[in-house]
Amino acid sequence: MVALTDPAPGARRAAAPPSRLARARRLHLWLALLMIAVALTSLTVGATGVQLWDVARSLARGEELSRMERVVLFDIRLPRLVLGLAVGAALAVSGAVMQGLFRNPLADPGIVGVSAGAGLGAILAIVLGGLLPPALLGLAGGHLVPLAAFLGGWASTLLLYRVATRRGHTSVATMLLAGIALAALAGAVSGVLVYMADDNQLRDLTFWGLGSLAGASWGKLAAALPIMLIAIAGAGLIGRGLNALALGEATAAHIGIPVQRMKRLAILCVAGATGAAVAVSGGIGFVGIVVPHLLRLGSGPDHRALLINSALLGAALLVVADMISRVVVAPAELPIGIVTAVLGAPVFLWILLRQRGVVDL
């Protein structure tokens, strides 16, 4: 993997040629432009014929928008776009942080147990949600599944962190292994619930697992967006620390990086970002793995630039995937997890083929 074999460029004071970091930083601008272009396109593409420029023109002329235009643009496409940008950025940044923290190219947010826990939470809510007392159901206000998924993700991350931490030191290897065990356990409990589920619930489970941004609403955004934004911003703070960590934990500590505090922050951010993203959009795969890898290949492993670039490219990529999912089988739509896997898997293979012989994974 590139990040391992390159001499960690950001470690302390620029061991890397400054040109490389500068180039990675220039990429910020291009990726931001790409993201904006994609976002505007996304607002104007959809199953209905509502076009952004028509709406802009009517607004400029001071005309009233039709109810259709208003609903499609402001209640459907706009919340969906914002959700897509946030979820894409959250997943990609989480992936980059995890790969840096675990110094493992295969790490993705699933490793800290967020995905397994969130999945279990969602399944619990779908299958057993009806058994809750009505007062509690009313409190959740129809958002029981995302709520349960978020709590499930947090609970499992907290559990893993406890298991892997001893005397103030968190062992990432223990966390990785415990994560596998926890995922197996969650899988077994999910299996029992699947057995209990009726036909409708089974269908719901399947669709939840494939992911979708179709449920975007301002209400959901109000709950999930702040968490994702704070977590993404928090992850942006640890770029230098992750660079140092590439040299090994002991070395990082010697050059003055508060390793334990950084680990805690990283895990917290990933749990927040991924937990919220999975809760509102279900299981969307491959963004967390492909985006950081693609960027390392393009502009090197310096996390200070990588984290920001991951956020921008992840956001753009997910919005593109969402556009495809909305258009290809309109008026129906394809679950977005299918689209990200179809786009992501070949790219990932292509990366592996290119790296073959250069580095040995």
Next chain:
Amino acid sequence: MRRRAFHTLALSTAATLVLGGLGAAVLPAEAARGEADTLSIGGSVTEIVYALGQEHRLLARDTTSTYPPEAEALPDVGYMRALSPEGVLSVGPDLILSEEGAGPPETLEVLEEAQIPFITVPGGLDAEGVAAKIRAVGAALGVPEKAEALAAEVTAEIAAASARAQGAAGAPKRVLFVLSAQGGRLMGAGENTGAAAIIALAGGVNALEGVEGYKPLSDEAATAAAPDVILMMDREGDHAASAEELFSLPALAVTPAAETGALIKMDGLKLLGFGPRTGAAVAELSAMLYGD
């Protein structure tokens, strides 16, 4: 080399954008739609619309609406529990008729915001349930007399079939509905399923007692259920379940059904849809169980 990676990325993104734009451009513009103003969601609801002769009102359907075959020519807005708000709006319905259980709730919220009348058709797994469904669809489409006539017809059909079954000689037959027999593992219908309801209407006894819903069966449970008849859905291209193969499964080999080779296959939506064809389905099933 690295730059090239980025050029490829940029190119593929550009291509995606162009494709997306094209997709938007070639999507069907609002065609001449005549009287069509209704989106029908749920196989049985669509069937009822056709049975009432109101198919000219239909704009679009969901994935579960596959009968009559003409219905499949209508645009498909997706699976009824995973509807996309913009997809539904894009077919421009002035009325949405839906079986119970359409969703997700977020989509329904947006449709409410768009002020499109959304009528949930009540249902139930018996004659009254079917009649109520038909009346609700008829009322929504403004043809209550036709609906009343159809409801009476279907109710009478079901009652006649049930009565004939009850009058048949001998003990009521024990029927095991097998949803699938993939890889020799049986998925059977327990209580509170459409299959159990239709078996009861046709004068049979659901062989699988004490189990809720569709569940995988152990070999012993299937043997203990001791069915006189196996009931299955007739799927096109179903190579898996010939009578011979089915009755050679250890789970079924020593059941009364295997001795007589009693296997009944029926169209799935007709058998389990609880729509206008339910009367015919009950009659057909009871005729096969007890003779005419």
